[in-house]
Amino acid sequence: xxxxxxxxxxxxxxxxxxxxxxxxxxxxxxxxxxxxxxxxxxxxxxxxxxxxxxxxxxxxxxxxxxxxxxxxxxxxxxxxxxxxxxxxxxxxxxxxxxxxxxxxxxxxxxxxxxxxxxxxxxxxxxxxxxxxxxxxxxxxxxxxxxxx
Amino acid sequence: xxxxxxxxxxxxxxxxxxxxxxxxxxxxxxxxxxxxxxxxxxxxxxxxxxxxxxxxxxxxxxxxxxxxxxxxxxxxxxxxxxxxxxxxxxxxxxxxxxxxxxxxxxxxxxxxxxxxxxxxxxxxxxx
Numbered sequence: 001x002x003x004x005x006x007x008x009x010x011x012x013x014x015x016x017x018x019x020x021x022x023x024x025x026x027x028x029x030x031x032x033x034x035x036x037x038x039x040x041x042x043x044x045x046x047x048x049x050x051x052x053x054x055x056x057x058x059x060x061x062x063x064x065x066x067x068x069x070x071x072x073x074x075x076x077x078x079x080x081x082x083x084x085x086x087x088x089x090x091x092x093x094x095x096x097x098x099x100x101x102x103x104x105x106x107x108x109x110x111x112x113x114x115x116x117x118x119x120x121x122x123x124x125x126x127x128x129x130x131x132x133x134x135x136x137x138x139x140x141x142x143x144x145x146x147x148x
Numbered sequence: 149x150x151x152x153x154x155x156x157x158x159x160x161x162x163x164x165x166x167x168x169x170x171x172x173x174x175x176x177x178x179x180x181x182x183x184x185x186x187x188x189x190x191x192x193x194x195x196x197x198x199x200x201x202x203x204x205x206x207x208x209x210x211x212x213x214x215x216x217x218x219x220x221x222x223x224x225x226x227x228x229x230x231x232x233x234x235x236x237x238x239x240x241x242x243x244x245x246x247x248x249x250x251x252x253x254x255x256x257x258x259x260x261x262x263x264x265x266x267x268x269x270x271x272x273x274x275x
Contacts (some may be wrong), residue, residue: 028256102235
Protein backbone atom coordinates (compact mmCIF):
# COMPACT_ATOMS: atom_id res chain seq x y z
CA UNK A 1 0.00 0.00 0.00
CA UNK A 2 1.39 3.39 -0.96
CA UNK A 3 1.65 5.87 1.88
CA UNK A 4 0.53 8.78 -0.30
CA UNK A 5 -3.18 7.99 -0.18
CA UNK A 6 -3.26 6.53 3.31
CA UNK A 7 -5.13 9.16 5.32
CA UNK A 8 -7.93 9.36 2.74
CA UNK A 9 -8.65 5.65 2.73
CA UNK A 10 -7.65 4.32 6.13
CA UNK A 11 -10.40 5.76 8.25
CA UNK A 12 -12.99 3.90 6.21
CA UNK A 13 -11.03 0.66 5.82
CA UNK A 14 -12.13 -1.48 8.74
CA UNK A 15 -10.43 -4.68 7.62
CA UNK A 16 -6.93 -3.77 8.76
CA UNK A 17 -8.28 -2.49 12.05
CA UNK A 18 -10.33 -5.64 12.64
CA UNK A 19 -7.25 -7.71 11.79
CA UNK A 20 -5.11 -5.81 14.29
CA UNK A 21 -7.73 -6.29 17.01
CA UNK A 22 -8.00 -10.02 16.28
CA UNK A 23 -4.22 -10.51 16.39
CA UNK A 24 -3.82 -8.71 19.72
CA UNK A 25 -6.72 -10.63 21.27
CA UNK A 26 -5.50 -14.00 20.00
CA UNK A 27 -1.81 -13.58 20.79
CA UNK A 28 -1.92 -11.79 24.11
CA UNK A 29 -5.21 -12.94 25.59
CA UNK A 30 -5.72 -16.35 23.97
CA UNK A 31 -9.24 -15.39 22.94
CA UNK A 32 -11.17 -14.63 19.76
CA UNK A 33 -13.18 -11.66 18.61
CA UNK A 34 -16.68 -12.85 17.77
CA UNK A 35 -18.97 -11.09 15.32
CA UNK A 36 -21.73 -8.98 16.77
CA UNK A 37 -25.19 -10.57 16.49
CA UNK A 38 -28.03 -8.50 15.11
CA UNK A 39 -29.01 -7.70 18.65
CA UNK A 40 -25.88 -6.67 20.50
CA UNK A 41 -25.77 -7.54 24.20
CA UNK A 42 -26.69 -4.78 26.58
CA UNK A 43 -23.80 -3.13 28.37
CA UNK A 44 -23.88 -3.38 32.11
CA UNK A 45 -21.61 -1.45 34.42
CA UNK A 46 -18.88 1.06 33.71
CA UNK A 47 -17.13 1.56 30.37
CA UNK A 48 -13.46 2.40 30.05
CA UNK A 49 -11.97 4.28 27.11
CA UNK A 50 -8.27 4.12 26.16
CA UNK A 51 -6.97 6.50 23.50
CA UNK A 52 -3.55 6.42 21.83
CA UNK A 53 -2.45 9.26 19.60
CA UNK A 54 0.20 8.65 16.97
CA UNK A 55 2.32 10.84 14.77
CA UNK A 56 4.45 9.99 11.77
CA UNK A 57 3.93 10.17 8.02
CA UNK A 58 0.32 10.73 9.03
CA UNK A 59 -1.21 11.25 12.42
CA UNK A 60 -4.35 10.40 14.33
CA UNK A 61 -5.70 8.49 17.26
CA UNK A 62 -7.08 5.07 18.04
CA UNK A 63 -9.58 4.56 20.84
CA UNK A 64 -10.68 1.28 22.39
CA UNK A 65 -13.77 1.23 24.56
CA UNK A 66 -14.85 -1.78 26.57
CA UNK A 67 -16.76 -2.62 29.73
CA UNK A 68 -14.54 -2.23 32.75
CA UNK A 69 -15.49 -5.80 33.71
CA UNK A 70 -13.95 -7.00 30.44
CA UNK A 71 -10.79 -4.94 31.04
CA UNK A 72 -10.58 -6.59 34.47
CA UNK A 73 -10.86 -10.08 32.90
CA UNK A 74 -8.21 -9.25 30.29
CA UNK A 75 -5.87 -7.94 32.98
CA UNK A 76 -6.15 -11.19 34.93
CA UNK A 77 -5.34 -13.22 31.80
CA UNK A 78 -2.42 -10.96 30.89
CA UNK A 79 -0.67 -10.85 34.25
CA UNK A 80 -1.72 -14.31 35.41
CA UNK A 81 -3.46 -13.21 38.57
CA UNK A 82 -6.35 -11.09 39.74
CA UNK A 83 -5.41 -7.40 39.45
CA UNK A 84 -4.80 -5.95 42.88
CA UNK A 85 -6.22 -2.52 42.04
CA UNK A 86 -7.98 -0.43 39.44
CA UNK A 87 -4.70 1.08 38.34
CA UNK A 88 -3.63 -2.22 36.78
CA UNK A 89 -6.94 -2.44 34.89
CA UNK A 90 -6.51 1.09 33.52
CA UNK A 91 -2.92 0.29 32.59
CA UNK A 92 -4.02 -2.84 30.75
CA UNK A 93 -6.74 -0.96 28.87
CA UNK A 94 -4.09 1.53 27.72
CA UNK A 95 -1.64 -1.19 26.72
CA UNK A 96 -4.41 -2.98 24.84
CA UNK A 97 -5.11 0.15 22.76
CA UNK A 98 -1.37 0.66 22.33
CA UNK A 99 -0.91 -2.85 20.93
CA UNK A 100 -3.90 -2.58 18.56
CA UNK A 101 -2.65 0.79 17.32
CA UNK A 102 0.93 -0.43 16.83
CA UNK A 103 -0.20 -3.55 15.07
CA UNK A 104 -2.50 -1.57 12.78
CA UNK A 105 0.21 0.97 11.91
CA UNK A 106 2.65 -1.84 11.16
CA UNK A 107 0.11 -3.37 8.81
CA UNK A 108 -0.90 -0.24 6.90
CA UNK A 109 2.39 1.69 6.88
CA UNK A 110 5.27 -0.79 7.26
CA UNK A 111 7.83 1.66 5.85
CA UNK A 112 7.01 4.50 8.24
CA UNK A 113 8.16 5.42 11.71
CA UNK A 114 5.54 6.57 14.20
CA UNK A 115 5.67 7.98 17.69
CA UNK A 116 2.88 6.71 19.94
CA UNK A 117 1.97 8.79 22.95
CA UNK A 118 1.25 7.29 26.34
CA UNK A 119 -2.39 6.07 26.31
CA UNK A 120 -5.03 8.23 27.96
CA UNK A 121 -7.51 6.11 29.92
CA UNK A 122 -10.78 7.60 31.16
CA UNK A 123 -14.28 6.47 32.15
CA UNK A 124 -16.68 6.68 29.20
CA UNK A 125 -20.18 5.90 28.09
CA UNK A 126 -21.09 3.16 25.64
CA UNK A 127 -21.08 4.45 22.04
CA UNK A 128 -24.42 4.39 20.26
CA UNK A 129 -22.96 2.59 17.25
CA UNK A 130 -22.58 -1.17 17.01
CA UNK A 131 -19.49 -2.69 18.66
CA UNK A 132 -16.49 -3.79 16.58
CA UNK A 133 -16.87 -7.27 18.03
CA UNK A 134 -17.56 -9.33 21.09
CA UNK A 135 -14.84 -10.51 23.40
CA UNK A 136 -15.75 -13.00 26.11
CA UNK A 137 -19.34 -12.19 25.19
CA UNK A 138 -18.85 -8.49 25.93
CA UNK A 139 -18.77 -5.64 23.41
CA UNK A 140 -15.62 -3.82 22.39
CA UNK A 141 -15.44 -0.73 20.22
CA UNK A 142 -12.36 0.33 18.26
CA UNK A 143 -12.46 3.76 16.67
CA UNK A 144 -9.90 5.38 14.44
CA UNK A 145 -9.32 9.01 13.54
CA UNK A 146 -6.77 9.73 10.83
CA UNK A 147 -5.45 13.10 9.74
CA UNK A 148 -3.17 14.03 6.90
CA UNK B 149 25.58 -21.27 34.23
CA UNK B 150 24.96 -18.53 36.76
CA UNK B 151 21.38 -17.23 37.02
CA UNK B 152 20.72 -14.28 34.74
CA UNK B 153 19.89 -10.84 36.03
CA UNK B 154 17.23 -9.31 33.84
CA UNK B 155 15.96 -5.76 33.44
CA UNK B 156 12.50 -5.08 31.98
CA UNK B 157 11.88 -1.52 30.75
CA UNK B 158 8.34 -0.55 29.87
CA UNK B 159 6.04 2.28 30.92
CA UNK B 160 3.19 -0.21 31.31
CA UNK B 161 3.28 -2.02 34.65
CA UNK B 162 1.07 -4.81 33.32
CA UNK B 163 3.40 -5.33 30.36
CA UNK B 164 6.37 -5.54 32.75
CA UNK B 165 4.47 -8.13 34.78
CA UNK B 166 3.64 -10.06 31.59
CA UNK B 167 7.31 -10.16 30.53
CA UNK B 168 8.35 -11.13 34.05
CA UNK B 169 5.97 -14.12 33.87
CA UNK B 170 7.24 -15.06 30.43
CA UNK B 171 10.85 -14.85 31.62
CA UNK B 172 10.12 -17.36 34.35
CA UNK B 173 8.62 -19.74 31.76
CA UNK B 174 12.02 -20.12 30.10
CA UNK B 175 14.39 -22.99 30.81
CA UNK B 176 17.11 -20.50 31.68
CA UNK B 177 18.06 -19.97 35.32
CA UNK B 178 16.89 -16.50 36.29
CA UNK B 179 18.09 -14.63 39.35
CA UNK B 180 16.91 -11.07 39.89
CA UNK B 181 14.34 -9.45 37.63
CA UNK B 182 14.45 -5.65 37.86
CA UNK B 183 11.97 -3.20 36.39
CA UNK B 184 12.11 0.35 35.09
CA UNK B 185 9.35 2.54 33.66
CA UNK B 186 11.57 4.44 31.20
CA UNK B 187 15.10 4.68 29.82
CA UNK B 188 16.32 7.05 32.50
CA UNK B 189 15.32 4.71 35.31
CA UNK B 190 16.92 1.87 33.36
CA UNK B 191 20.25 3.69 33.08
CA UNK B 192 20.33 4.14 36.86
CA UNK B 193 19.72 0.43 37.38
CA UNK B 194 22.34 -0.48 34.77
CA UNK B 195 24.88 1.61 36.67
CA UNK B 196 24.02 -0.06 39.96
CA UNK B 197 23.66 -3.70 38.90
CA UNK B 198 25.33 -6.22 36.64
CA UNK B 199 22.52 -6.88 34.15
CA UNK B 200 22.74 -9.77 31.70
CA UNK B 201 19.67 -9.11 29.55
CA UNK B 202 17.62 -6.01 28.90
CA UNK B 203 14.06 -6.13 27.54
CA UNK B 204 12.94 -2.68 26.45
CA UNK B 205 9.90 -1.02 24.94
CA UNK B 206 10.43 1.82 22.45
CA UNK B 207 7.70 4.38 23.09
CA UNK B 208 8.11 5.59 26.67
CA UNK B 209 7.90 8.98 28.34
CA UNK B 210 10.98 10.70 29.83
CA UNK B 211 13.48 8.60 27.86
CA UNK B 212 12.50 6.27 25.03
CA UNK B 213 13.89 2.83 24.33
CA UNK B 214 15.68 4.16 21.25
CA UNK B 215 17.40 6.84 23.34
CA UNK B 216 18.32 4.27 25.97
CA UNK B 217 19.88 1.93 23.41
CA UNK B 218 21.76 4.77 21.71
CA UNK B 219 23.13 5.85 25.09
CA UNK B 220 24.33 2.32 25.83
CA UNK B 221 26.02 2.23 22.44
CA UNK B 222 27.59 5.66 23.06
CA UNK B 223 28.96 4.35 26.36
CA UNK B 224 30.47 1.42 24.49
CA UNK B 225 28.83 -1.18 26.72
CA UNK B 226 28.94 -4.75 25.45
CA UNK B 227 26.45 -5.93 28.04
CA UNK B 228 23.62 -6.44 28.65
CA UNK B 229 22.15 -8.35 25.71
CA UNK B 230 19.41 -6.15 24.29
CA UNK B 231 15.92 -7.26 23.29
CA UNK B 232 13.41 -4.76 21.93
CA UNK B 233 9.72 -5.48 22.53
CA UNK B 234 7.76 -2.98 20.50
CA UNK B 235 4.29 -2.39 19.11
CA UNK B 236 6.03 -0.88 16.10
CA UNK B 237 6.89 -3.75 13.76
CA UNK B 238 7.66 -1.50 10.78
CA UNK B 239 10.65 -2.15 8.59
CA UNK B 240 11.77 1.41 9.32
CA UNK B 241 11.90 0.72 13.06
CA UNK B 242 13.70 -2.57 12.54
CA UNK B 243 16.32 -0.78 10.44
CA UNK B 244 16.69 1.87 13.14
CA UNK B 245 17.31 -0.82 15.76
CA UNK B 246 19.97 -2.65 13.76
CA UNK B 247 23.22 -2.39 15.66
CA UNK B 248 21.41 -1.26 18.81
CA UNK B 249 19.68 -4.50 19.82
CA UNK B 250 20.28 -8.18 19.14
CA UNK B 251 16.60 -9.17 19.08
CA UNK B 252 13.51 -7.33 17.90
CA UNK B 253 10.13 -8.74 18.91
CA UNK B 254 6.77 -7.28 17.91
CA UNK B 255 4.02 -6.75 20.44
CA UNK B 256 1.70 -8.48 21.00
CA UNK B 257 4.34 -10.84 22.35
CA UNK B 258 3.69 -14.52 22.83
CA UNK B 259 5.25 -15.79 26.08
CA UNK B 260 7.03 -18.57 24.19
CA UNK B 261 8.86 -15.99 22.08
CA UNK B 262 10.40 -14.47 25.22
CA UNK B 263 11.33 -17.98 26.31
CA UNK B 264 12.95 -18.72 22.93
CA UNK B 265 14.95 -15.49 23.01
CA UNK B 266 16.25 -16.25 26.51
CA UNK B 267 17.14 -19.80 25.56
CA UNK B 268 19.06 -18.51 22.54
CA UNK B 269 20.78 -15.90 24.69
CA UNK B 270 21.78 -18.53 27.25
CA UNK B 271 23.10 -20.71 24.45
CA UNK B 272 25.21 -17.80 23.15
CA UNK B 273 26.55 -17.07 26.64
CA UNK B 274 27.49 -20.71 27.01
CA UNK B 275 29.54 -20.72 23.77
